[in-house]
Amino acid sequence: MEPDSIVFGASGFIGRFLVAELLRRGSTVAAAVRGGGDALTAWLSGQEVPLDKLSVVRADITHPDLGLPPDALKEVRDVYNCAGRYAFGLSVEEARATNVTGALHVLDWAATRPGLRRLVHVSGYRVSGAGGGSPDYRRLGAYEASKVEGDAAVRAGARERGVPLSVANPSTVIGPGQFVGLASVVADLWRGRLPAVPGGRDVFVPVVDAAYLAAFLAGLPEQDGGRGEAYWLLDDRTPVLPELIKLLAAHTGVRAPRRTIPVGLLRRLPRALTRADPETLSFLSTDRYDTGPAEALAGRMGLRPPPVETALRTWADDLVATRFGTTTAPPRPYGYQRVAGTATWITGDRARPAHVLLHGLPLDSDSWREVADRLDGPVLTADLPGLGRSGPAHAPVTDWVAELLSGTETGARPVLVAHSLACVPAVRYAAAHPERVARLVLVAPAFLQAPSPWLSRTRAAALLLRRMSAPHLAATLGVPEGPAVAxxxxxxxxxxxxxxVVAALRAAHAVRHELRELLTRVNVPVEIVVGSADPLTVPVDRPVTTIAGAGHYPQLTHPDELAAALR
Incomplete structure (x- = not known):
């Protein structure tokens, strides 16, 4: 079956969302990519998108013929150009090759389709309609100037050739997989490297949800009957930038900056100090945009964007889940939830977990990932208050565990598994709520083992920990390097x-004798798992499983054996 739609830039962020939307609607789609299509098809499969009507074709819009055979894809009715170089620091030649010349090549190719219904050109909210001619590349920078020039050139070319054109002007597009632009501000906020909000108090950086944008683009050829229509696609309800940052700070449990830095000052400060690319500063504006035509057309399509604050929080969860694009996100559900007043990072469903896994120091709940993958039934993990990705504690950790598990459905009794430090609140919870726990498994329980050498360190321990690289930390813990250590x-x-981390370690050491006595009064089955290189130093009247060759972190070094012990 010949494709009826083609998407140029199909492997890009907007392009892949659009391909997914078109396929879900039953369209036959040609996904035009420069390289191979394996990454695109893998992503689509992960989204459970049917692939039976998808064709992947190699194309390069910088070539006049797009690298496509002359007689190929004659049945295409709808042409989408999502291709573009969205990057700062480009040379003028690099930017123009795709954003100007390439866009005109797509226009020329679309004009030769005998049954063309519409060309949809994806422009930008800061550049579309900004004027034609020769924009000031020195003042605007290569990216924005090339987008301004390309927008005007495509509009003029479509008018001259009678090509039915729709122009989409999306603002900052947010969704899983978006790691550029505003994402860098969120990353700095989360990492504690955003001392002030860039721009003034009224700076407006609007966003649009990726799935909503894709649905709008997919419906344009059928709904837009005019020529050269342009639609500003952004959510007018996006909070101004200081309020947006405050919203995300509260969601992720970090401190929001109280000060702002005017754009004029940012331009004068050294880039080494601001870490801001000069080309991004023009986006720090108070300008507003005419969204009326887009909203009216979306209404005729039956589309409504998700609440913008919900979309922003969900996007922040996606950013943190992937460590801002450096790793793969776990299966959903995941994200921040309020537990005992703490912004808590949670992975898994709190309703009916078969296992609840609590991490030790200095790790976070990602340290359980390989073990969790080997367990049967739903698994719930969470970063302890003040540790990992969770915000600072607002209540005792024992209260936090009680509220975390209060979300389980009535009658659900999970196996509670705790490692090292987490054994302290786990034992206390099991002793207080035996009716809520099927079994308690203590992995390397520190209160039954030799004291950590870190206890003899001074305040320099915290400074040393903060400066540790992943290889150094792995060597210190005696585990191989891997994603959990990174x-x-x-x-x-x-x-x-x-x-x-150091404070929690000292606090846990102070209650060692209390926990040993409390363990004798826990009225649920208790099992202990240790590594042969990290044995118990206190005898206990509980079953003990020893994993040969393991140390204090068997979840990292021996996940198969530990999962078997938990099962």
Whole structure:
């Protein structure tokens, strides 16, 4: 079956969302990509998108013929140009090759389709309609100037050739997989590296949800009957930038900056100090945009954008889940939830978990990922208050565990698994709520083992932890390098994190004798798992499983054996 639609730039962020939307609607789609299409098809499969009507074709819009055979894709009715170089620091030649010349090549190719219904050109909210001619590349920068020039050139070319054109002007597009633009501000906020909000108090950086944008683009050819129509696609209800940052800070449990830095001052400060690309500063504007035509057309399509604050929080969860694009996100659900007043990072469903896994120091709940993948039934993990990705504690950790597990449905009794430090609140919870726990498993329970050498360190311990690289941390813990250790090292570099780790370690040591006595009064089945290189130093009247060759972190070194012990 010949494709009826083609998407140029199909492997890009907007392009892949559009391909997914078209396929879900039953269109036959040609996805035009420069390289191979494996990454695109893998992403579509992960979204459970049917692929039976998808064709992947190699194309390069910088070539006049797009790299396509002359007689190929004659049945295409709808042409979408989502291709473009969205990057700063480009040379003028690099930017123009795709954003101007390439856009005109797509226009020329579309004009030769005998049954063309519409060309949809994706422009930008800051550049569309900004004027034609020769924009000031020195003042605007290569990216924005090339987009301004390309927008005007495509409009003029479509008028001359009678090509039915629709122009979409999306603002900052947010959704899973978006790691550029505003995402860098969110990353700095989360890492504690945003001392002030860039721009003034009224700066407006509007956003639009990726799935909503894709649905709008997919409906344009059928709904837009005019020529050269332009639609500003952005959510007018987006909070001004200081309020947007405050919203995300509250959601993720970090401190929002109280000061702003005017754009004029940012332009004069050294880039080494601001870490802001000069080309991005023009986006720090108080301008507003005419969204009326887009909203009216969306209404005729039956589309409504998701609440913008919900979309922003969900996007922040996606950013943190992938460590801002450096790793793969776990299966959903995941994200921040309020537990005992703490912005808590949670992975899994709180309703009916078969296992609840609590991490030790200095790791976070990602340290359980390989074990969780080997367990049967739903697994719930969470970063402890003040540790990992969670915000600072607002209540005792025992209260936090009680509220975390209060979300389980009546009658659900999970296996509660705790590692090292987490054994303290786990034992207390099991002793207080035996009716809520099927079994308690203590992995490397520190209160039954030799004291950590870190207890003899001074305040310099926190400074040392904060500066540890992933290889150094792995060597210190006696575990191989891997994603969990890299995540822990990144967490420790956040403000206050290393200090809280040392404080938690000392607090746990202070209650060692209390916990040993409390363990004797726990009225649920208790099992203990240790590594042969990290044995118990206190005899206990509970079953003990020893994993040969393991140390204090069997979840990282021996996940198969630990999962077997938990099962």
């Amino acid at each position: 995540a822990a090292a990144a967490d420790l570099s956040r403000p206050g994190q290393a200090r809280r």
